[in-house]
Each structure stands twice: as C-alpha cells, then as structure tokens.
Amino acid sequence: MLDTLLGWIDDRSGLITATRRVLQHPVPPRTGWWYVFGSATGLAFLLQVATGIALATAYVPSSGQAYDSLRFISEQALLGRFLRGMHYFGASAMVLLIGIHVSRTYLMAAYKFPRELNWLTGAVLLLLTLALAFTGQLLRWDQTAVWSVIVGAAQAGRMPIVGEQIARFILAGDTLGGATLSRFFAFHVFFIPALVFLLIGVHLLLVLRHGISERPKAGEPVDPATYRRRYDELLQREGVPFWPDAAWRDVVFGAAMVSTVALLAVIVGPPDLGPPPDPSILEAYPRPDWYFLWYFAVLAMAPQHLETIIIVAGPLVFGALLLLVPMFNKGERSVRRRPMAALLVVFIWTMILVFWVAGERADWSPDFDAAPLPAQVVRSTDPTIVAGAKLFHDKGCEFCHAVAGYGGKRGPDLTDVAARMSPDQITGRITNGGPNMPAYVRVLTSEETAAIVAFLNTRR
Ligand code: HEC
Incomplete structure (x- = not known):
C-alpha cells in the first residue's frame, strides 16, 4: 500500500527520486567535522522560524501592548517561557554558527573558483542574520531594547549624505514609536525571513552545482582551467555518498545543537524583561544582546572625534572585505600557505x-x-548633610559617581571632590551638567542642590 502511494507521488512529482539523488550524490572523502556548521546554521534558522511562529501567535506588535503581551508569554502562556528561551538561544546559536561557518569557509578558501557565488550569497546571509538579530531585539520592547535601537539609529544618522534617510527609515519616522515597532515586526517576521529562505535556496543549489569543497591540501593550488576535471576525478576515485557517509555528522551536530538550545531555554530561560520603555528617562544606557555588545563597546570606548569615522568606515570596510574575498579566487587553498588569512x-x-x-x-x-x-561613609548627623547624601543616591548622581567606593564609574570619583572644587564650582557643575553629565537645573530644587553640595563639601 505504502509503496504504491509513494510510487504514485514519485511518478507524478519526481520528488522522491530528486531527494534520493541529492542525498546520495557523491561528496569528497574525509570532509570531517569542520563541515557541519553550514547545515547547523540552516537548522538554527528553521528552529527560529518554528519558535518564532509560535511566539507570534501571542505577541501583539503595538507599542501599547507589546510589553504586556511578552510578560504574558513569559509568565502565563503554556510553554511561553520555554519558547522565548528557545528563540533567544536559537538566535544566539544562529549568529555564532554562521560566524564559525564563514570563518571556516574563509580559512579553507572554499570561496575560490568555482564557488565565488556560494561565498557572496553566504555573505548576504550573514548580513541578513545580523539584521534579524537587530530587529528581533526591539520586539522585546523594554527599556534597553528600545534604547539600543535609538542608539543604532543615531549612529546610522551620522553617516554622511544618506545618514538622515537611513535613520528615518529605521525609526519609520523622526522618533521611535508605534510605527517603529510595526516596521521592525514586519521586517523581522516577513521580509527578512523570506529573503533568507530565498538565499538559502540559492546557496544550496550552488552547493549542489559545484559540490562540497574538498579538504584543501598544501601544494595543490586552484587553477580554473583544471579544477573541475580534478574535482570530478577525485569524486570518481574516492567519492562517498553524502548520506550517510558525510551527513551523519551534520545530523549528530544538529541534534546536539538543538538539545543545547532547549536545555539552555529550560535552565537559563529567556532574558528578563527590563522596565517598560520610558522616553522621559534621559540617563538610559542601552545594553544590546551579546552579539552586538562588542560593537557598542567599540563606540563607547572610542575617543569622541573618532566615533564618526568608526561608524562610517567600520561597516564599509567590513562590507568591502566580504565582497572582495572571492576576487582572490585562484591559488593555494591550504591555510598553511595563507598565513595572513589565519592571522x-x-x-x-x-x-x-x-x-x-x-x-x-x-x-x-x-x-x-x-x-x-551607608552612615559610615556619610560621617555626619547634620540633617542637611544626611539629606544631601540621600539625594546623591536618589537623584542618580551615584549611578555615575562613586564616593568611597560606592557608586558607578562613568563620571569622576567624588570621594575627595571638596579638595579640588569649591561649593560654587560644584553647584555650577550640578546646575549646568557637562560632557556626559545631565544638567540638573530643572530636576533639583535649589534646596536640594544646596543639600547635595553641603554633603559633597564634606568630602575632602
Ligand atoms: C549620567 C552620568 C552622570 C550623572 C547622573 C551625574 N554626573 Fe556628575 N559628572 C559626570 C561626568 C561624565 C562628569 C565629568 C565630565 C565633566 O567634566 O562634566 C561629571 C562631573 C561632575 C563633577 C565635577 C567633578 C570633577 O572632578 O571635575 C561634579 C562635582 C559632579 N559631576 C557632580 C554630580 C552630582 C552632584 C550629580 C547628581 C545631582 C551628578 N554629578 C550626576 C556624569 C554624571
């Protein structure tokens, strides 16, 4: 019965024969574990599609309800916490795996003739993966997510000529609001995934067309005139069927990856939702998800006059590098003969x-x-000074300034501030702010300012 049914399907569609041909096509021998990262990236993407669809059934992409709907998903919905965790760690896995896959194909020079287009479609897939990560983060719609995107748009806005348009395109207007969320949602769930599906399709067709690259050997450079003939000879001599001889590793690694993601989703869970976004909070310091954190660190640590150069030149150099790689499509593939590539x-x-x-x-x-x-740091029972010390914490000075080891490191340490500044100077600084310090003229009453200054004046 089943055989007749399958036979009928195959006769009318040709699908089973085609699948069998793909699974059994010969691949080079001894490919090994380095070749599993591409399929694992694809699997991570499918996992994202599955968990993403599930999440989208309960998520409300409107600025008024997004935050609450995520709370509902995380705290009450059946399997909601697990699915959010899967989606978060799945995203992390996808970013990490595509990074390893790109590094691997570059190190093994798999982009050389005739696989230049494999590389270029892969490069676009890398950018699309980052775009998915960036747009997904905003959908969390909590404070840091919203601020990360505001900062991202502000950075883009600094590009010459096109910057303003890009920023406006990202925000879907002049400021971040409901329209931004709708736009990010549409890109995150419809547009970018559709492009990714399309490009993965092309990428795989190219892999079938040119075959999986063989392990590079030092002293066997790629020569477009002879490469194809030598590759075919290698397959005839030593080729093995893709399934099961090579693909079993993809299956094992893929299963391990999915299990790890599921385990992390159960044990660690999705990232906590921060406070809901509040545009009146000026001193917000975004912390993007880990895969963008390093870029924020670069911007935060760069001297201010270099920032614009980094913002403009960084992505351009990165993009140019990605596009230029397949221009070097001849010659040695082995990394032993390409030390600069390894470096x-x-x-x-x-x-x-x-x-x-x-x-x-x-x-x-x-x-x-x-x-x-604490009281031993304040060292006084004078009511004004005690009140000043309390305001120093409550009004957020302590977020940026440390006194006797208590507080943040964004601004100068104020443990001995009275030794270098007069009360008038301190008052002026509080009222007017400074580079990276907000002005408090409308935030504090003059009594409050006086109390803080009285407290700081004891610090010498
Ligand atoms: C967002 C972080 C931030 C907050 C909040 C903040 N400051 Fe500052 N503050 C800075 C930075 C950065 C500087 C150094 C830049 C400058 O010269 O203005 C600074 C400088 C100062 C200075 C001068 C210190 C020196 O050695 O030159 C004083 C005094 C000071 N802040 C007091 C305060 C008080 C009081 C408050 C609360 C009412 C406060 N700050 C809130 C970031 C902050």
Whole structure:
C-alpha cells in the first residue's frame, strides 16, 4: 500500500527520486567535522522560524501592548517561557554558527573558483542574520531594547549624505514609536525571513552545482582551467555518498545543537524583561544582546572625534572585505600557505572577544544598582548633610559617581571632590551638567542642590 502511494507521488512529482539523488550524490572523502556548521546554521534558522511562529501567535506588535503581551508569554502562556528561551538561544546559536561557518569557509578558501557565488550569497546571509538579530531585539520592547535601537539609529544618522534617510527609515519616522515597532515586526517576521529562505535556496543549489569543497591540501593550488576535471576525478576515485557517509555528522551536530538550545531555554530561560520603555528617562544606557555588545563597546570606548569615522568606515570596510574575498579566487587553498588569512581570522575573533569583555564590564555606563551611601561613609548627623547624601543616591548622581567606593564609574570619583572644587564650582557643575553629565537645573530644587553640595563639601 505504502509503496504504491509513494510510487504514485514519485511518478507524478519526481520528488522522491530528486531527494534520493541529492542525498546520495557523491561528496569528497574525509570532509570531517569542520563541515557541519553550514547545515547547523540552516537548522538554527528553521528552529527560529518554528519558535518564532509560535511566539507570534501571542505577541501583539503595538507599542501599547507589546510589553504586556511578552510578560504574558513569559509568565502565563503554556510553554511561553520555554519558547522565548528557545528563540533567544536559537538566535544566539544562529549568529555564532554562521560566524564559525564563514570563518571556516574563509580559512579553507572554499570561496575560490568555482564557488565565488556560494561565498557572496553566504555573505548576504550573514548580513541578513545580523539584521534579524537587530530587529528581533526591539520586539522585546523594554527599556534597553528600545534604547539600543535609538542608539543604532543615531549612529546610522551620522553617516554622511544618506545618514538622515537611513535613520528615518529605521525609526519609520523622526522618533521611535508605534510605527517603529510595526516596521521592525514586519521586517523581522516577513521580509527578512523570506529573503533568507530565498538565499538559502540559492546557496544550496550552488552547493549542489559545484559540490562540497574538498579538504584543501598544501601544494595543490586552484587553477580554473583544471579544477573541475580534478574535482570530478577525485569524486570518481574516492567519492562517498553524502548520506550517510558525510551527513551523519551534520545530523549528530544538529541534534546536539538543538538539545543545547532547549536545555539552555529550560535552565537559563529567556532574558528578563527590563522596565517598560520610558522616553522621559534621559540617563538610559542601552545594553544590546551579546552579539552586538562588542560593537557598542567599540563606540563607547572610542575617543569622541573618532566615533564618526568608526561608524562610517567600520561597516564599509567590513562590507568591502566580504565582497572582495572571492576576487582572490585562484591559488593555494591550504591555510598553511595563507598565513595572513589565519592571522586575519584570529585578529577579528580576538577583537570581538576583547571588546565583548569590555562591554560586559561596561565601566562607562552608570551603575543603576548602586546602593545608598551607608552612615559610615556619610560621617555626619547634620540633617542637611544626611539629606544631601540621600539625594546623591536618589537623584542618580551615584549611578555615575562613586564616593568611597560606592557608586558607578562613568563620571569622576567624588570621594575627595571638596579638595579640588569649591561649593560654587560644584553647584555650577550640578546646575549646568557637562560632557556626559545631565544638567540638573530643572530636576533639583535649589534646596536640594544646596543639600547635595553641603554633603559633597564634606568630602575632602
Ligand atoms: C549620567 C552620568 C552622570 C550623572 C547622573 C551625574 N554626573 Fe556628575 N559628572 C559626570 C561626568 C561624565 C562628569 C565629568 C565630565 C565633566 O567634566 O562634566 C561629571 C562631573 C561632575 C563633577 C565635577 C567633578 C570633577 O572632578 O571635575 C561634579 C562635582 C559632579 N559631576 C557632580 C554630580 C552630582 C552632584 C550629580 C547628581 C545631582 C551628578 N554629578 C550626576 C556624569 C554624571
């Protein structure tokens, strides 16, 4: 019965024969574990589609309800917390895996003749993956997510000539609001995934057309005149069927990846929702998700006059590098004969890691968890001074300034501020603010300012 049915389907559609041909097409021998990251990236994407559709059934993409609907998903909906966790760690997996896959194909020079288009479609897929990560983050619609996008749009706005249009396109208007959310939602769930499906299709067709690249060997350079003949000879001599000889590793690795994501979703869970976005909070310091944190760290640590250059040149250089790679489509593939390629990859991963660690520590962002100054630090029972010390915490000075080790590191340490500043100077600074310090003229009453100054005047 089943055989007749399958036979009928195959006769009318040809699907089963085609699948069998794909699964059994010969691939080069001894490809090994380095070749699993492409299929794992694709699998991570499918996982995102599945969990994303599930989340979209309960998520409300409107600025008034997005936050509450996510609360509902995380706290009450059946499996909601698990699905959000899967979607979050799945996104992390996809970004990480595509990074490894790109590094691997670059290190093994799999982009050389005749696979230049494989590389270029892959490069676009890398950019689309980052775009998915960026647009997805905003859908969380909590404070840091919203501010991350505002900062991103502000950065884009600094590009010469086209900057303003790009910023307006990202925000869907002049400021961030409901229209921004609708736009990000449409891009995140319809437009970008559709492009990704299309490009993965092209990418896979190209893989079938040119075959999986063989393990590079030093001293066997790629020559477009002879490469195809030598590749075919290799397949005839030593080729193995893709399934099961090579594909079993993809299956094992893919299953391990999905299990890890599921395990993390259960044990760690999705990122906590921060406070809902509040446009009146000026001292918001966004912390994007980990895969963009390093870039924020670069911007935060760059001297101000270099910032614009980095914003403009950084993405341009990165994009140009990606496009230029397949121009070098001849010659040695083995990384032993391409030491500069190895150095470049090590350099890029090290930079990302270093800046990511700096972003994790984030000395430049205010410490919103700073505890109120204890009595032994205040060292006075004078009511004005005690009130000033309390205001120093309550009005947020302590987020940025430390006194005797309590508080943030964004601004100068004020432990001995009275030794270098007169009360008038301190008052002036509080009223007018300064670079990276808000002006408090409309935030504090003159009595409050006087109390803070009285307290700071004891610090010498
Ligand atoms: C968002 C972070 C931030 C907050 C909040 C903040 N400051 Fe500052 N503050 C800074 C930075 C950064 C500087 C150094 C830049 C400058 O020269 O203005 C600074 C400078 C100062 C200085 C001069 C210190 C020196 O050694 O030159 C004083 C005094 C000061 N702040 C007091 C306060 C008080 C009091 C409050 C609360 C009412 C406050 N700050 C809130 C970031 C902040």
